[in-house]
Amino acid sequence: xxxxxxxxxxxxxxxxxxxxxxxxxxxxxxxxxxxxxxxxxxxxxxxxxxxxxxxxxxxxxxxxxxxxxxxxxxxxxxxxxxxxxxxxxxxxxxxxxxxxxxxxxxxxxxxxxxxxxxxxxxxxxxxxxxxxxxxxxxxxxxxxxxxxxxxxxxxxxxxxxxxxxxxxxxxxxxxxxxxxxxxxxxxxxxxxxxxxxxxxxxxxxxxxxxxxxxxxxxxxxxxxxxxxxxxxxxxxxxxxxxxxxxxxxxxxxxxxxxxxxxxxxxxxxxxxxxxxxxxxxxxxxxxxxxxxxxxxxxxxxxxxxxxxxxxx
Amino acid sequence: xxxxxxxxxxxxxxxxxxxxxxxxxxxxxxxxxxxxxxxxxxxxxxxxxxxxxxxxxxxxxxxxxxxxxxxxxxxxxxxxxxxxxxxxxxxxxxxxxxxxxxxxxxxxxxxxxxxxxxxxxxxxxxxxxxxxxxxxxxxxxxxxxxxxxxxxxxxxxxxxxxxxxxxxxxxxxxxxxxxxxxxxxxxxxxxxxxxxxxxxxxxxxxxxxxxxxxxxxxxxxxx
Numbered sequence: 174x175x176x177x178x179x180x181x182x183x184x185x186x187x188x189x190x191x192x193x194x195x196x197x198x199x200x201x202x203x204x205x206x207x208x209x210x211x212x213x214x215x216x217x218x219x220x221x222x223x224x225x226x227x228x229x230x231x232x233x234x235x236x237x238x239x240x241x242x243x244x245x246x247x248x249x250x251x252x253x254x255x256x257x258x259x260x261x262x263x264x265x266x267x268x269x270x271x272x273x274x275x276x277x278x279x280x281x282x283x284x285x286x287x288x289x290x291x292x293x294x295x296x297x298x299x300x301x302x303x304x305x306x307x308x309x310x311x312x313x314x315x316x317x318x319x320x321x322x323x324x325x326x327x328x329x330x331x332x333x334x335x336x337x338x339x340x341x342x343x344x345x346x347x348x349x350x351x352x353x354x355x356x357x358x359x360x361x362x363x364x365x366x367x368x369x370x371x372x373x374x375x376x377x378x379x380x381x382x383x384x385x386x387x388x389x390x391x392x393x394x395x396x397x398x399x400x401x402x403x404x405x406x407x408x409x410x411x412x413x414x415x416x417x418x419x420x421x422x423x424x425x426x427x428x429x430x431x432x433x434x435x436x437x438x439x440x441x442x443x444x445x446x447x448x449x450x451x452x453x454x455x456x457x458x459x460x461x462x463x464x465x466x467x468x469x470x471x472x473x474x475x476x477x478x479x480x481x482x483x484x485x
Numbered sequence: 486x487x488x489x490x491x492x493x494x495x496x497x498x499x500x501x502x503x504x505x506x507x508x509x510x511x512x513x514x515x516x517x518x519x520x521x522x523x524x525x526x527x528x529x530x531x532x533x534x535x536x537x538x539x540x541x542x543x544x545x546x547x548x549x550x551x552x553x554x555x556x557x558x559x560x561x562x563x564x565x566x567x568x569x570x571x572x573x574x575x576x577x578x579x580x581x582x583x584x585x586x587x588x589x590x591x592x593x594x595x596x597x598x599x600x601x602x603x604x605x606x607x608x609x610x611x612x613x614x615x616x617x618x619x620x621x622x623x624x625x626x627x628x629x630x631x632x633x634x635x636x637x638x639x640x641x642x643x644x645x646x647x648x649x650x651x652x653x654x655x656x657x658x659x660x661x662x663x664x665x666x667x668x669x670x671x672x673x674x675x676x677x678x679x680x681x682x683x684x685x686x687x688x689x690x691x692x693x694x695x696x697x698x699x700x701x702x703x704x705x706x707x708x
Contacts, residue, residue: 256639260687282646285638285657302639306687309643313684325687343647348669354682355644362684370647417648417656 176319176365177337179276180248181220183485184458185366185395190451191458192479193220193250193368193397194470197227198238207238211245213468218247219482220277222368222460225252229289230296236266240273250339251275254283259305260314260325267315271334279339279368280311309355309362312338316363340364342396344381345374346418353384360394367394368460371401371412373421375449382455391455398450402463402473403439406430440473447477486606487515487579488613489522489599491530497575498537500596504545504573507534509598510564510586511551512578519613521599522577524551530577530598555582561589568593604635621692621699627680629671636664642685645669 175182184191194214199206214221221242225235232238239249251270253263267278282304289296306314306325314325315338322333340359344352356367372378378398385391403409406429413421425442432438443461450459463469474480501507509531517523531547538545550567552560555578564574564586573594576583579601587595604617618635624642625632634640638657645665648656653666672678693699 282639282641284648287657304639304641305690307639307641307643308646309684310687314687341647346645346647346649347651347653347663348645348649348666350673351644351669351678351681354678358643358682358684417650 177276177335179220179337180485181250181277181366182337184219184483187483187485189483189485190479191220191366191395191397192218192474192482193222193458193460194218194467195222195224195460195462195464196238196242196247196467197224197465198233198235200230200232202233204241207233207241208245210467211242211247214470215246216482217471217474217480218461219458220250221247222250222252222279225254225281225283226257227252228284228291229256229286229300230291230294231289236270236273236275239270239275243274248277249275250277250279252279252281253311254281255304255306255308255311256283256286256302259303263306263311264314264318264324267318267334267336268330271336276335276337277339278315278336279341280308280315280364281341282308308340309358312340312359312362312364320363337365338363339366339368341370342367343370343418344385345372345377345420346370353381353388353390356385357388357390360390364394366457367396369396369399370418371399371416371462372450373403373409373419373425373446375446375453377420378450379453382453386455391457395457396455397458397460398446398453398456399460399462400443400446400450402443402461402466402469403429404466405435405439440469440476443473444476447473447479486518486604487581487601488519488603488605488615489516489577489579489601490519491521491526491577491599492597494533494537497534497596497598498541501534501538501545501573501575502541502543504594506546506548506571506573508564508567508571508574509534509547509549510555510574510576510578510582511549512553512555512576512582513551514554514556516578516582516599517551518607519605522579527551527577530575534575552578552582555579555585558585558589561585564590619693620688620690621696622689627685628668629675629677631664631668631671633664633668636662641665642688644681 223235223238239251242249286300287298290298319335409421409426412419509527511522511527527549531549535547554560575598577598583597603615605613605615608614615635620634649663655661655663
């Protein structure tokens with residue numbers, strides 16, 4: 174039985190290998206910035222993640238970005254963090270987003286606002302965060318709105334809001350043994366699909382998925398492996414050292430460093446990672462990110478043989 | 486204890502310009518323990534203020550007094566004899582003490598000399614770490630004695646976010662321990678990881694400041 178009837182849900186239910194991509198909204202209000210990306214990416218994925226002020230940097234809201242994508246033929250996966258809104262605002266935005274046609278929602282805690290001051294950006298490190306609820310509680314709130322037609326308070330809503338509910342998983346962050354147990358909590362709370370933190374070490378990731386599978390989780394939720402398109406050896410080194418939960422094998426960094434054309438090598442590596450993810454039992458799809466260079470995605474996806482996307 | 490830290494001297498100097506007789510009032514309890522507002526800090530700050538104001542062309546008398554506790558009326562009362570001779574008070578007590586002085590002496594200008602930051606413990610000399618958020622709904626019994634409200638940067642209820650760094654540190658500051666990492670390690674050591682698997686419902690924040698300023702009444706103690 175369909176829960177929300179989104180394209181992503183249909184693809185997964187049909188047993189097809191799902192493919193989602195990330196679209197970061199602009200640091201501005203020009204709809205063309207989103208529509209241009211939509212034009213480049215339409216038809217290549219089953220869902221388009223619209224980030225919610227990632228790294229706590231102010232961007233066009235995920236709801237607005239998602240609506241622009243939806244109208245341009247790209248079915249959005251609206252991301253929602255717990256950092257900036259309490260349960261009143263979250264639920265209000267969920268009602269509004271559903272009214273606008275959103276059917277997928279990915280629940281995350283959200284980067285701390287201190288991350289917003291980075292590089293040339295001053296950001297808002299002095300802002301007050303909310304964290305009224307956490308990501309797991311947000312999942313259960315959306316599930317109740319969908320399955321029981323009630324708000325967190327228990328008060329009924331006029332009609333249920335069926336969302337296909339997503340959650341994040343960082344399988345390699347410490348404490349590593351607890352990560353699969355926390356995944357289990359997300360699944361118990363109602364996560365229909367999972368998009369993981371970027372994975373570069375597919376062998377280690379396969380072990381983590383095996384642990385999830387042994388607990389019966391891969392039968393209850395659809396795990397999509399997170400893959401970031403690497404642009405340079407320096408970027409890989411940076412992520413390895415600075416992004417929690419991201420481990421890049423030394424061999425991969427060396428391979429990238431030795432490449433004559435690191436960009437091209439990055440595309441090749443991405444294709445190999447996608448193909449490796451397809452071989453892992455229990456992995457139901459991939460979630461691709463090409464940060465600030467989404468235009469490279471169609472070529473990469475084409476090279477994996479995952480186009481055209483299935484008719485559902 | 487309640488933790489506070491000195492406000493920048495220029496901020497205080499700016500507030501005090503024009504006053505002739507200033508009292509720096511300390512508190513011998515929490516802020517003394519955290520070396521922000523006890524007798525030693527009061528006696529250090531007073532001459533600094535006087536010199537800084539003089540440098541800007543303001544002659545001022547700065548007196549000092551450190552109360553046993555600025556958060557109790559009977560001790561605050563001991564300022565009454567000094568009040569006729571002062572125009573302004575810089576209180577080095579926590580926000581409770583500052584307000585007690587301002588409430589008892591409503592005609593007096595009272596300025597905070599510190600920023601009150603947290604409820605914390607002195608972990609080692611010169612290092613204080615937050616321990617309690619006064620959230621009004623204590624969960625320490627379920628989190629193996631570590632407070633995720635005060636000690637997790639996101640006050641998470643259901644385990645660590647994806648930002649835990651290598652060596653179990655917090656994404657916000659590599660000097661901070663990830664409290665959920667600590668909770669997990671202790672649960673594991675006790676063989677009770679299963680206690681962390683329950684999905685915890687959204688919290689009720691209304692017994693803290695989120696329910697409006699706290700007003701605690703104990704009828705049995707009211708005469």
